[in-house]
Amino acid sequence: MALKGLDIFKLIPKTHSNCKECGFPTCMAFSMKVAQGGAEITKCPYVEADVLEKIAESTAPPMKSLAVKLGADEGKIGGETVLFRHEKTFVSKTLYAFTLNASDSDEAIDAAIKQNVSVDYTRIGERMYAEFAHVSSPDGTNLTPLAVKAAALGRGVIVSTRNYDAAKSAVAAIADSKPILNGADKDNFEQFSALATEHGILLGVNAPNLEEMYELVEKLEKLGNKNLVLTVDTGNIKTAYEMVVQIRRTALMGGDRVFGYPTIVNVAGLTGGDPALQSALASLFTVKYGSILLLDKMDYATALPLYGLRQNLFTDPQKPMRQEVGIYPMNKGAENDPCFVTVDFALTYFVVSAELERSGVPLNLLICDAGGYSVLTSWAAGKFSASSIAKFVTEEVESKIKSRTLVLPGKVAVLKGELEAKLPDWKILVGPNEAVALVKYARELVGA
Amino acid sequence: MPFKKPAPKPGAAINEVVLGTGENAVKLGGESVLPFYGFDAEIANTTKIGIEVADVEFEDAVPGIAVLYAGATNAAERVVRAAGVPGVDFVCLRFESADPSGADTSAEDCAAVAKSAFDALAGAKPLVILGSKNNEKDAQIFDKIAAALQGGNVLFVSAKEENYKTVAASAGLAYGQKISPESAVDINLAKQLNVLITQMGVDAKNLVMNVGSAAAGYGFEYVISTIDRIKGAAMSQNDATLSMPIFTPISTETWAVKESTASEADMPDWGSVEDRGVSMEIQTAVAVIASGSNAVMLRHPASIAAVSKLVNALA
Ligand code: SF4
Numbered sequence: 001m002a003l004k005g006l007d008i009f010k011l012i013p014k015t016h017s018n019c020k021e022c023g024f025p026t027c028m029a030f031s032m033k034v035a036q037g038g039a040e041i042t043k044c045p046y047v048e049a050d051v052l053e054k055i056a057e058s059t060a061p062p063m064k065s066l067a068v069k070l071g072a073d074e075g076k077i078g079g080e081t082v083l084f085r086h087e088k089t090f091v092s093k094t095l096y097a098f099t100l101n102a103s104d105s106d107e108a109i110d111a112a113i114k115q116n117v118s119v120d121y122t123r124i125g126e127r128m129y130a131e132f133a134h135v136s137s138p139d140g141t142n143l144t145p146l147a148v149k150a151a152a153l154g155r156g157v158i159v160s161t162r163n164y165d166a167a168k169s170a171v172a173a174i175a176d177s178k179p180i181l182n183g184a185d186k187d188n189f190e191q192f193s194a195l196a197t198e199h200g201i202l203l204g205v206n207a208p209n210l211e212e213m214y215e216l217v218e219k220l221e222k223l224g225n226k227n228l229v230l231t232v233d234t235g236n237i238k239t240a241y242e243m244v245v246q247i248r249r250t251a252l253m254g255g256d257r258v259f260g261y262p263t264i265v266n267v268a269g270l271t272g273g274d275p276a277l278q279s280a281l282a283s284l285f286t287v288k289y290g291s292i293l294l295l296d297k298m299d300y301a302t303a304l305p306l307y308g309l310r311q312n313l314f315t316d317p318q319k320p321m322r323q324e325v326g327i328y329p330m331n332k333g334a335e336n337d338p339c340f341v342t343v344d345f346a347l348t349y350f351v352v353s354a355e356l357e358r359s360g361v362p363l364n365l366l367i368c369d370a371g372g373y374s375v376l377t378s379w380a381a382g383k384f385s386a387s388s389i390a391k392f393v394t395e396e397v398e399s400k401i402k403s404r405t406l407v408l409p410g411k412v413a414v415l416k417g418e419l420e421a422k423l424p425d426w427k428i429l430v431g432p433n434e435a436v437a438l439v440k441y442a443r444e445l446v447g448a
Numbered sequence: 449m450p451f452k453k454p455a456p457k458p459g460a461a462i463n464e465v466v467l468g469t470g471e472n473a474v475k476l477g478g479e480s481v482l483p484f485y486g487f488d489a490e491i492a493n494t495t496k497i498g499i500e501v502a503d504v505e506f507e508d509a510v511p512g513i514a515v516l517y518a519g520a521t522n523a524a525e526r527v528v529r530a531a532g533v534p535g536v537d538f539v540c541l542r543f544e545s546a547d548p549s550g551a552d553t554s555a556e557d558c559a560a561v562a563k564s565a566f567d568a569l570a571g572a573k574p575l576v577i578l579g580s581k582n583n584e585k586d587a588q589i590f591d592k593i594a595a596a597l598q599g600g601n602v603l604f605v606s607a608k609e610e611n612y613k614t615v616a617a618s619a620g621l622a623y624g625q626k627i628s629p630e631s632a633v634d635i636n637l638a639k640q641l642n643v644l645i646t647q648m649g650v651d652a653k654n655l656v657m658n659v660g661s662a663a664a665g666y667g668f669e670y671v672i673s674t675i676d677r678i679k680g681a682a683m684s685q686n687d688a689t690l691s692m693p694i695f696t697p698i699s700t701e702t703w704a705v706k707e708s709t710a711s712e713a714d715m716p717d718w719g720s721v722e723d724r725g726v727s728m729e730i731q732t733a734v735a736v737i738a739s740g741s742n743a744v745m746l747r748h749p750a751s752i753a754a755v756s757k758l759v760n761a762l763a
Contacts, residue, residue, distance in 0.1 A: 085673055085676070241762055250451075250453070253454050254454045258451075275723075276726060276751070276754035277754055277758065279730045279754065283731035284735075284758065287735045287738045287739065299719065300717065305732065306731060307665070309732075357709075437549065440549055
């Protein structure tokens with residue numbers, strides 16, 4: 001339960017009342033600030049240690065933000081403060097794992113590894129790949145050799161088993177990789193918790209429903225373990241959805257920190273091996289609150305939309321996404337192919353580049369610095385003008401491109417005359433108002 | 449302490465809108481909680497799936513779509529095939545050839561095609577009509593088609609800022625059809641169009657909003673946030689000017705992006721074009737459905753199968 005300012009005030013000893021050492025005029029002013037999360041309780045030197053802990057806990061964010069090791073890199077999960085992205089940015093993007101089953105043959109496992117790690121590419125400056133390899137052996141058979149294989153793949157490892165001895169051996173064998181140990185349940189949780197604590201790793205908590213999950217988390221917290229991830233592994237789509245949504249809501253709306261942990265969703269356990277259903281579920285649990293998704297596999301068909309979706313979802317709603325300024329050849333456009341210019345607002349870039357690509361016409365798309373705004377907004381703000389376009393063209397484009405044909409967005413047709421004066425060598429054309437008309441326009445331009 | 453489920457109060461209900469007539473009519477909306485939050489309150493109607501058919505054959509159709517329509521010689525035959533695809537709740541006939549910068553099919557000819565498709569369907573599934581995205585021309589074809597399909601309770605997509613007056617006056621008022629105000633991820637415009645159209649005398653219960661669409665990865669966050677905010681306003685703040693159900697045409701966006709069109713020769717690592725296109729269509733659809741879209745338009749039978757499987761599992 002969150003403490004109010006008055007509750008905190010009562011916990012501050014009255015021995016040094018209003019001494020101002022905390023930087024606030026009174027103990028009460030300080031207490032109010034702490035309750036709002038605007039000051040650290042440790043700033044008052046007179047609060048007792050056990051009280052400190054109690055207060056620190058109650059003023060902590062509602063959902064824990066936990067670090068995860070991803071090979072040489074580090075990632076984080078959790079730490080969300082809102083249920084909808086327009087309220088405030090979603091901070092920790094959903095991470096994905098492909099699954100390796102210990103019951104499969106060595107050949108099948110090696111083939112799966114080869115296929116899964118082949119999906120690795122860059123989309124708008126971000127590396128896209130499955131951040132985790134998930135090794136699964138419910139009864140523990142062959143777990144350690146598989147975990148060792150997974151740890152060599154240069155990404156995070158999630159070890160799933162219910163067998164303590166197998167877990168102990170596997171986790172010890174790849175201790176440096178700091179795997180997530182997924183498998184604590186109502187029967188084994190004491191041993192599993194001790195093992196995870198010993199290695200300083202995250203523990204995945206498994207329970208079939210919300211009530212039992214809640215009870216189990218309380219027991220683990222009582223053991224002093226708060227390095228937890230809540231694993232939703234129900235084999236039933238409806239229950240899984242309810243659990244993931246309710247865990248997040250309980251923490252954020254109800255302020256109940258027992259569920260203030262990130263989640264792992266075992267999507268592979270819901271697909272029945274159907275790749276189309278995997279696509280559907282991956283999208284569902286990315287939009288609705290999954291922190292790590294365990295997938296059957298990561299292939300390009302799954303990845304291309306999924307990483308695009310994630311990249312869109314986990315952006316700051318206040319800040320427009322910007323496309324990097326530069327020359328983008330489309331359809332193998334070369335130096336003699338015509339140039340189409342537009343602004344660096346990512347949405348504009350996406351729509352325009354998709355249409356130009358669809359035209360099949362080789363050309364160059366020029367992305368101008370327009371402050372990350374749309375064509376009309378940046379034009380109105382003076383950020384997309386004849387001068388700014390001319391400057392970009394003379395400084396960046398003329399040395400690289402031989403074509404002297406430049407197509408303007410139809411919405412800024414007014415710039416044509418001024419631009420012709422500033423760029424006398426260029427033939428300035430006015431393109432269509434709407435991006436959808438670009439396909440036809442581009443084809444007609446080159447007489448295709 | 450035992451677990452206490454958060455139990456937020458259900459909000460104001462979204463309008464329930466009926467498409468089509470008779471026993472195969474389809475109901476959109478009516479819910480008062482977020483999608484599939486059946487644990488908060490009972491949900492009146494499940495999410496509905498429409499299949500996209502064009503009045504001309506699809507360019508470069510992938511095998512699963514080509515096979516579905518193989519041998520069909522006209523729009524009416526294609527519409528009947530589409531209606532038979534498992535998981536389909538309604539059929540969307542899109543008049544691509546009406547585009548003045550394309551074949552420029554006349555409004556009368558469009559109406560004749562629409563009538564033949566409607567008759568061929570024989571009430572098996574409700575019909576939705578989409579235009580060519582040319583505002584002026586769409587207003588003309590909608591007028592003729594709405595007249596030809598009078599009594600069919602057909603949805604017309606879309607009525608935009610530029611042509612809503614004509615579309616609302618003809619399809620909406622003169623012929624009593626359903627219409628879909630389109631607002632390109634702009635909640636204020638969505639509200640404004642709803643207000644203006646209802647002020648013209650169209651019943652709010654005859655409106656299904658099209659609040660904008662994009663493929664996943666292509667500025668899609670605007671679509672999600674617009675739907676989130678509209679549902680929030682309608683349900684939590686009881687804003688009746690935004691309580692129309694939402695229809696999102698997915699397929700026209702997803703089948704145009706490079707993930708769904710780049711050839712295997714150009715992108716050897718990426719694998720089958722068809723698998724990529726289907727996955728893009730599924731993921732985009734599920735994301736808008738999870739945010740609150742009451743109906744979607746899809747093109748590929750495999751996407752329809754997967755989305756309908758998920759919707760049924762969550763219902
Ligand atoms: S340092 Fe502690 S005792 Fe002193 S004013 Fe601040 S809160 Fe009160």
